[in-house]
Amino acid sequence: MENLWREESRQAKLAERREKYHKKKKDKKLPAAPRHIIGLPNPDKKLHESYKKHQNPCRFPKPFKLVISGRPNSGKSLMALHVIAAHQAKRPRFDEIHIIHGCADTHTSEWDKVEPTSVRQDIPSYEEYDPEKRTLLVFDDTDYTMLSGEEMTRLSELVRFGSSHCNICCIFLTQVFFRVPKCIKDCSNVFIIYRPVDLDELHTLGRRVGLKKEQINDLFNEHLPHWRDSLCINLIPGAPHKFMKNLFEAIELVEEDDE
Secondary structure, three states, X not given: OXXXXXXXXXXXXXXXXXXXXXXXHHXXXXXXXXXXOOOOOOHHHOOOOOOOOOXXXXXXXXXXXXXXXXOOOOOHHHHHHHHHHHHHOOOOOOOEEEEEEOOOOOOOOOOHHHXXXXXXXXOOOHHHOOOOOOEEEEEEOOOHHHXXXXXXXXXXXXXXXXXXXXXXXXXXXXXXXXXXXXXXXXXXXXXXXXXXOOHHHHHHHHHHOOOOHHHHHHHHHHHOOOOOOEEEEEOOOOXXXXXXXXXXEXXXXXXXXXX
């Protein structure tokens, strides 16, 4: 009988504790929701950069995604080397530079001057790189039409998530803008374009950056007469100029009145 009373007493005390706990939890007030947008830091993006005053115009803030499109021998690699030089000349520099070349066992030495960390042919995964480092991937002569489904998945993950969350910059060099996968076109924020032979290619690019075909035609006809002149279209917020000739010369586009 004594044991029964003890058990009843213990159960009563447990019930009282549970009641107090739930009452305390119920009475705890939630913080009031804000009534305006409050900036919250993203721990994945703590190394992101922004434009500074008097910054080299081709030192695009990291992490950027750049597409360079032009016919053979137009100067695509030269433009990429200028962009890399602008970053390596001043801290913070790239910690690693990886070349992804479309030709197996390539004998090219044009990238030797940047002292690449590695040279490979297959499409890497963003998980291979340290998010605490500033990494650059250069895709040169990659035939995207020959990529396997697995490689396309890795490429899509890289430009959609890996670049911004793992601090990976990408430079894509191509001879035909039409053959660049949609995921790259959609996620890139800088384009360097040489006059293509196919005008439909030029007009397609214009639409992607908010230009009518007449406007982008006028840009090339008036400001870029030589076949080795390039148009840089910079969509990064805070960029000093949206349009540049040969990386360094600003082009001011006169907005047309629709009326």
